[in-house]
Amino acid sequence: MIRTLDDLDAEGAAVGVRVDINSPLAADGLADDARLRAHVDTLSELADRNARVVLLAHQGRPGGDEFSTLAAHAARLDELLDASVGYCDATFSSDARDRVDALDAGSVLVLENTRFYSEEYMEWDAEEAADTHLVAKLAPALDAFVNDAFAAAHRSQPSLVGFPGRLPSYAGRVMERELDVLGNIDESPEPRVYVLGGAKVTDSVDVARSVLERGLADAVLTAGIVGNAFLLADGVRLGAASAEVVNDRSAEAVKRAGDLLDEYGHRIYLPRDVAVGRDGERVELDLADLPSPEPAMDVGSRTVAAYADVLEDAGTAVLNGPAGVFEDELFAYGTRELYESAARAEYSIVGGGDTAAALRRLGIEGFSHVSTGGGAALRMLTDGDLPAVTVLDD
Ligand SMILES: Nc1ncnc2c1ncn2[C@@H]1O[C@H](COP(=O)(O)OP(=O)(O)O)[C@@H](O)[C@H]1O
Ligand SMILES: O=C(OP(=O)(O)O)[C@H](O)COP(=O)(O)O
DSSP states (O other), X not given: OBOBGGGOOOTTOEEEEEOOOOOOEETTEESOOHHHHHTHHHHHHHHHXXXXXXXXXXXXXXXXXXXXXXXXXXXXXXXXXXXXXXXXSOXXXXXXXXXXXXXOTTOEEEOOOGGGSGGGGSOOOXXXXXTSHHHHHHGGGOSEEEEOOGGGTTOOOHHHHTGGGTSOEEEOHHHHHHHHHHTTGGGSOSSEEEEEOSSOHHHHHHHXXXXXXXXXXXXXXXXXXXXXXXXXXXXXXXXXXXHHHHHHHHHHHHHHHHHHHHHHGGGEEOOSEEEEEETTEEEEEEGGGOXXXXXXXXXXXXXXXXXXXXXXXXXXXXXXXXXXXXXXXXGOHHHXXXXXXHHTSSEEEEEOHHHHHHHHHHTOOOOSEXXXXXXXXXXXXXXXXXXXXXXXXX
């Protein structure tokens, strides 16, 4: 059974709360605060119940553009919450532990990006994770652990799976809600159409295989860089620029996409056209017009029309990842159209950090459930288990 905040004696307790506030960044700070706002209920409840709330979170991946401190996140949380929110530029050092010890009841402290520490970017089993430096050093300063980071719950990293071995542990309100909705997807209306876009090529190929093998998906529509990977796997010569974007993520995934096309090609839909930028304009190219020197940045209108036909009959639409570089208005068309078609399905689930940002930016509403997780939601839908959830279950 997974315990929730209803089971936690919060008064005066130092509660470590793992959240997922991993967000798109802009030059001057956060480009979108949806993931921060998602945790407001959990954090407000704990602060109102006089807990000393200690936040653990990651931002970006080592070496990536969005790998940064959590200073901007703490400042935004301070605006979003009634409680006072402090920031500490360390995670488990004596400085960090001193700040935890000095924290007032009803206040919040944001510790530094957990991925600044190399152990955090490795996968562990729960017992080993409990012995990592981060967990072994920080746990003694805490009385309890709450995992509200559904969006990262598919990762077996120390801050996600290590604390339950050392502290009484609970699911936060976001985690509780997500498990409630996504745990019952196999009872959702058929036919089920999965729309896989975005940049996580390897994860998406794995998801496609799983939902097709398990008979959960009647159709898989591919878009974004994922769609480009499937086009390459199908032998389409997109051009060196597009191929480089895909291969930078995973050349191996293209091979695996090819294997999947061999087995399930009749249920996998590939883009029929793509959009590139030429002299500052959007230009749509049919597959016959490729290769193109410019990278494919969006799906074109023929793809949108074909996918809309499939989605029109969907009982359930499950969507992850944008169809193109929606951040640039020239290439937002595919995402806008595809999301609007998916939102019209009888039951529709959408997930992903960038996907949620796209929904807000493009003003699209009407999904039955907007999950805070992309990879986590898909993994939950396909495997039904998540490592960070399994360790909460006792
Ligand atoms: N054709 C494309 N070329 C380059 N980037 C793309 C393309 N299609 C989508 N993207 C990018 O993919 C990113 C989001 O993908 P991903 O992180 O997988 O989504 P999510 O966070 O919703 O799971 C966006 O920043 C978007 O610009
Ligand atoms: O943004 C996230 O994943 P998502 O984009 O699949 O929702 C989570 O914060 C997990 O991040 P990660 O995929 O770098 O482990």
